[in-house]
């Protein structure tokens with residue numbers, strides 16, 4: 001029951017000041033007050049209305065990969081400031097703050113892992129790092145993880161949550177659209193599957209490049225997916241937009257995506273897709289090579 005109905009029925013609603021920080025979270029979709037620990041147990045999905053809260057890249061990795069199978073790559077790459085850009089704040093400082101806030105060096109985490117036993121290359125964008133925007137480092141890491149997929153003859157999965165291009169890198173940021181598209185095209189030419197997962201929100205340059213180039217495109221329920229935001233489109237075309245415009249449910253009706261998958265099922269679905277798309281062939285030998293790789297890493301350390 002939302003707050004308006006509660007008020008009509010004379011039911012008192014908790015005010016925000018009654019909620020101790022970090023213990024409770026209000027669902028932005030249905031208004032339900034949720035206990036954060038319980039919400040975490042539910043994979044950050046609202047038990048009342050199935051709203052999918054944003055989760056971080058490492059949370060997603062824990063959600064879909066087999067235990068201790070993820071090996072991160074290119075973790076040390078971080079953005080430079082080639083244009084010496086400054087708006088209300090220096091870009092250099094924005095990046096520094098984002099690194100401090102998130103504990104990550106860039107907006108994307110890449111690596112390899114097994115998912116239900118299938119060895120795969122993986123990249124996950126984290127919205128909490130400068131809105132998941134695609135600058136040179138995000139583009140470079142996508143290109144490198146695509147190359148790793150080709151080199152190891154494994155499939156590629158990219159999970160997006162992004163506001164689009166990194167404005168502070170200007171044209172260099174826009175060039176990442178061509179660069180990531182070319183990388184996906186190489187994966188395709190190598191005969192390897194690419195699965196794209198769109199989460200809330202996937203917009204701008206990310207939606208206009210690799211995110212929509214998946215052999216299979218999955219989306220989380222009710223995710224906002226599109227190039228320009230609804231407000232910009234409404235103002236440009238001067239018309240009211242249909243209900244649910246640019247949400248996953250609208251997109252699947254219009255043939256833009258293949259499947260809407262709840263976070264609760266995504267690991268199983270990925271396992272099934274990887275098995276179907278690779279005929280389950282390469283998994284066992286690749287798993288061995290991954291184990292060797294892990295051994296080598298621990299020896300180096």
Ligand SMILES: [Zn+2]
Pocket residue numbers: 027028029030031032046047048049050051
């Ligand atoms: Zn809800």
